[in-house]
Amino acid sequence: xxxxxxxxxxxxxxxxxxxxxxxxxxxxxxxxxxxxxxxxxxxxxxxxxxxxxxxxxxxxxxxxxxxxxxxxxxxxxxxxxxxxxxxxxxxxxxxxxxxxxxxxxxxxxxxxxxxxxxxxxxxxxxxxxxxxxxxxxxxxxxxxxxxxxxxxxxxxxxxxxxxxxxxxxxxxxxxxxxxxxxxxxxxxxxxxxxxxxxxxxxxxxxxxxxxxxxxxxxxxxxxxxxxxxxxxxxxxxxxxxxxxxxxxxxxxxxxxxxxxxxxxxxxxxxxxxxxxxxxxxxxxxxxxxxxxxxxxxxxxxxxxxxxxxxxxxxxxxxxxxxxxxxxxxxxxxxxxxxxxxxxxxxxxxxxxxxxxxxxxxxxxxxxxxxxxxxxxxxxxxxxxxxxxxxxxxxxxxxxxxxxxxxxxxxxxxxxxxxxxxxxxxxx
Amino acid sequence: xxxxxxxxxxxxxxxxxxxxxxxxxxxxxxxxxxxxxxxxxxxxxxxxxxxxxxxxxxxxxxxxxxxxxxxxxxxxxxxxxxxxxxxxxxxxxxxxxxxxxxxxxxxxxxxxxxxxxxxxxxxxxxxxxxxxxxxxxxxxxxxxxxxxxxxxxxxxxxxxxxxxxxxxxxxxxxxxxxxxxxxxxxxxxxxxxxxxxxxxxxxxxxxxxxxxxxxxxxxxxxxxxxxxxxxxxxxxxxxxxxxxxxxxxxxxxxxxxxxxxxxxxxxxxxxxxxxxxxxxxxxxxxxxxxxxxxxxxxxxxxxxxxxxxxxxxxxxxxxxxxxxxxxxxxxxxxxxxxxxxxxxxxxx
Amino acid sequence: xxxxxxxxxxxxxxxxxxxxxxxxxxxxxxxxxxxxxxxxxxxxxxxxxxxxxxxxxxxxxxxxxxxxxxxxxxxxxxxxxxx
Numbered sequence: 087x088x089x090x091x092x093x094x095x096x097x098x099x100x101x102x103x104x105x106x107x108x109x110x111x112x113x114x115x116x117x118x119x120x121x122x123x124x125x126x127x128x129x130x131x132x133x134x135x136x137x138x139x140x141x142x143x144x145x146x147x148x149x150x151x152x153x154x155x156x157x158x159x160x161x162x163x164x165x166x167x168x169x170x171x172x173x174x175x176x177x178x179x180x181x182x183x184x185x186x187x188x189x190x191x192x193x194x195x196x197x198x199x200x201x202x203x204x205x206x207x208x209x210x211x212x213x214x215x216x217x218x219x220x221x222x223x224x225x226x227x228x229x230x231x232x233x234x235x236x237x238x239x240x241x242x243x244x245x246x247x248x249x250x251x252x253x254x255x256x257x258x259x260x261x262x263x264x265x266x267x268x269x270x271x272x273x274x275x276x277x278x279x280x281x282x283x284x285x286x287x288x289x290x291x292x293x294x295x296x297x298x299x300x301x302x303x304x305x306x307x308x309x310x311x312x313x314x315x316x317x318x319x320x321x322x323x324x325x326x327x328x329x330x331x332x333x334x335x336x337x338x339x340x341x342x343x344x345x346x347x348x349x350x351x352x353x354x355x356x357x358x359x360x361x362x363x364x365x366x367x368x369x370x371x372x373x374x375x376x377x378x379x380x381x382x383x384x385x386x387x388x389x390x391x392x393x394x395x396x397x398x399x400x401x402x403x404x405x406x407x408x409x410x411x412x413x414x415x416x417x418x419x420x421x422x423x424x425x426x427x428x429x430x431x432x433x434x435x436x437x438x439x440x441x442x443x444x445x446x447x448x449x450x451x452x453x454x455x456x457x458x459x460x461x462x463x464x465x466x467x468x469x470x471x472x473x474x475x476x477x478x479x480x481x482x483x484x485x486x487x488x489x490x491x492x493x494x495x496x497x498x499x500x501x502x503x504x505x506x507x508x509x510x511x512x513x
Numbered sequence: 514x515x516x517x518x519x520x521x522x523x524x525x526x527x528x529x530x531x532x533x534x535x536x537x538x539x540x541x542x543x544x545x546x547x548x549x550x551x552x553x554x555x556x557x558x559x560x561x562x563x564x565x566x567x568x569x570x571x572x573x574x575x576x577x578x579x580x581x582x583x584x585x586x587x588x589x590x591x592x593x594x595x596x597x598x599x600x601x602x603x604x605x606x607x608x609x610x611x612x613x614x615x616x617x618x619x620x621x622x623x624x625x626x627x628x629x630x631x632x633x634x635x636x637x638x639x640x641x642x643x644x645x646x647x648x649x650x651x652x653x654x655x656x657x658x659x660x661x662x663x664x665x666x667x668x669x670x671x672x673x674x675x676x677x678x679x680x681x682x683x684x685x686x687x688x689x690x691x692x693x694x695x696x697x698x699x700x701x702x703x704x705x706x707x708x709x710x711x712x713x714x715x716x717x718x719x720x721x722x723x724x725x726x727x728x729x730x731x732x733x734x735x736x737x738x739x740x741x742x743x744x745x746x747x748x749x750x751x752x753x754x755x756x757x758x759x760x761x762x763x764x765x766x767x768x769x770x771x772x773x774x775x776x777x778x779x780x781x782x783x784x785x786x787x788x789x790x791x792x793x794x795x796x797x798x799x800x801x802x803x804x805x806x807x808x809x810x811x812x813x814x815x816x817x818x819x820x821x822x823x824x825x826x827x828x829x830x831x832x833x834x835x836x837x838x839x840x841x842x843x844x845x846x847x848x849x850x851x852x853x854x855x856x857x858x859x860x861x
Numbered sequence: 862x863x864x865x866x867x868x869x870x871x872x873x874x875x876x877x878x879x880x881x882x883x884x885x886x887x888x889x890x891x892x893x894x895x896x897x898x899x900x901x902x903x904x905x906x907x908x909x910x911x912x913x914x915x916x917x918x919x920x921x922x923x924x925x926x927x928x929x930x931x932x933x934x935x936x937x938x939x940x941x942x943x944x
Contacts, residue, residue, distance in 0.1 A: 504698025512685030841865025
């Protein structure tokens with residue numbers, strides 16, 4: 087199983103009469119993009135804008151970020167299984183991508199809410215809206231701040247329910263992403279990387295990547311289309327074992343898509359395959375079970391899968407904070423008990439001046455951990471001149487917003503896979 | 514400008530004697546003594562150990578106030594820039610004495626640094642407030658330790674901001690701060706795994722720290738004569754949430770009467786907890802959170818004496834540990850005053 | 862919160878669907894509950910069976926209150942076991 091990934095970097099982008107890519111310059115036919123969105127009758131409103139790194143621009147009502155990727159050869163369609171796309175297995179042949187670029191899905195829920203409620207203590211209370219992206223300033227901490235973004239602002243008709251709303255808006259941005267990626271489908275990529283993980287070097291250690299992906303099931307039910315999906319499946323289930331190349335074709339997507347298809351751990355492990363390790367597989371653990379028994383069961387299934395695949399080591403991550411950390415601890419423990427050496431990469435909690443511990447569960451099995459920080463944004467989010475993402479923008483969004491404390495509930499940075507260098511240390 | 518150091522040693526390292534002179538009262542000598550000479554050599558010029566305080570381990574342990582008074586006098590007299598205590602290695606009384614000396618100096622606004630074995634009670638009981646270099650159990654690594662003490666002392670005198678514990682070589686104090694590391698997290702994780710798998714040393718970025726343990730309260734001896742109370746973090750409130758209990762980050766708790774009820778009636782109550790699906794509780798049975806129906810059964814059977822007329826509720830969703838502690842302490846005070854003898858706590 | 866009650870000498874039986882959390886945090890008498898969404902019972906059972914289950918859980922909690930323990934201890938209603 088081999089995947090060629092061809093990258094077409096986007097260094098400049100502008101609206102123009104047609105959609106084409108040449109030498110790093112992407113021209114986008116704005117009217118055509120709008121037309122793709124309203125092709126779904128449930129879409130009541132769409133607008134399309136560009137947001138570039140360094141601008142004093144804030145993107146609000148943020149739901150997801152999609153990188154345009156398209157299959158050129160090889161079966162299946164990228165982002166398989168979601169929004170009615172086929173579940174044909176992916177990860178083979180050739181895929182072309184627009185690098186340094188994303189389509190941003192912004193959906194206005196229709197109920198105007200200010201970004202920070204007036205009676206909240208701005209420096210310590212973090213129960214406030216974090217569904218925004220700052221393109222510059224101290225708050226430009228999300229990975230999307232360094233991408234050239236096509237901001238698609240959407241509203242659905244008022245009678246449309248949550249599931250249909252998702253299918254409408256996410257379907258719209260997928261159509262747009264497919265359309266943009268098709269502009270480079272027939273071109274020769276300036277950069278092409280081949281991922282062939284079939285050869286195993288017996289003198290190198292074999293490792294697996296075990297991301298815990300939270301399921302939306304307890305809010306939307308097992309058949310919900312909303313939330314992080316594996317080939318479109320969102321339910322709490324036994325682990326999904328994927329070839330790393332399937333991840334590169336978007337087999338895990340939604341909530342949020344860009345960091346999953348550009349997963350830095352998948353890329354780092356894949357690039358070091360044959361050099362200092364053998365990258366065997368990605369074992370996706372669905373998380374957010376309701377009882378400890380199920381949590382322990384899910385954990386020992388990961389460990390068993392890792393053993394049967396022949397792994398000696400595992401990197402474990404999670405995409406949700408709070409009590410689900412019990413599942414993370416259980417997974418580390420189960421792997422270590424089977425002799426699989428683990429490294430846990432995770433965000434950590436604010437230690438409240440020594441009153442709390444950085445990890446919710448302090449299991450001695452967690453001997454090797456990499457911290458991606460508490461999620462705090464310690465400086466204010468600068469006031470901006472332009473706000474994109476909706477038809478009616480609350481004036482509060484233009485103002486300076488207070489810093490974010492690094493406690494449970496801080497989900498602005500969400501560096502679940504170690505994209506950045508922010509971390510914590512003991513003093 | 515000469516950086517002046519006041520050095521604290523016990524009777525052994527002060528060259529006076531061993532256990533037999535552990536009752537030695539505080540003595541103050543001009544200049545460095547014993548390992549203090551090594552310390553002086555290691556200090557950046559023009560650092561100087563202006564005086565050495567020598568205290569018998571037993572004397573300090575048994576005459577704490579008097580001993581600290583004498584140390585205070587020495588601090589006033591010599592006005593050092595920084596105090597260095599030890600290294601105490603694994604010696605428990607010496608470690609505790611070093612800790613006391615450092616804490617006293619810090620109280621007087623003078624920086625202090627010490628060194629001892631990480632499990633020395635002198636450190637473990639004062640971790641948050643002590644700048645402490647880790648040592649082995651015995652004095653074999655004295656030179657290396659004194660080196661690090663000197664370098665930290667120099668930084669303290671220069672009012673330089675200290676780097677992380679890992680960078681500077683001191684024991685973590687339970688203070689964690691945001692930092693920016695040299696490589697992205699993903700690269701660090703794969704490097705760490707490769708190191709682990711090849712038996713190379715690695716340093717975990719997140720310590721596994723035990724929560725403080727509370728000694729178990731004595732069991733109830735006679736349940737039949739005991740008053741019981743119910744507390745929950747499950748967010749169950751009267752329908753309509755009259756007191757507007759928040760669904761996350763709660764800092765307040767509320768109390769609601771269950772005095773005249775033999776069970777909670779579905780529809781009269783709801784859970785506003787934001788961390789789990791509340792459908793079952795709200796539409797089927799609030800007794801899933803506050804099990805009043807069966808508690809009343811046990812009360813009727815005289816299994817316990819009586820139930821406190823109100824239950825206490827907050828929301829255990831992102832609650833700050835410090836807020837949880839405060840709320841728990843307040844509820845405890847009230848329950849104890851009301852002669853409640855035991856509590857049922859239903860968590861989320 | 863439960864630890865604070867216990868710190869003041871009040872024995873507490875803590876019922877949790879994820880016992881690992883309170884046990885790890887140092888609560889000394891922890892009783893296993895059913896599920897986070899319905900800690901003291903099971904809506905999937907008949908009314909009588911659900912009530913009996915709740916009786917079993919609370920009964921275990923009352924027993925835990927009367928049991929001397931040396932540290933964090935799990936009381937499991939299912940098999941009346943203590944670990």
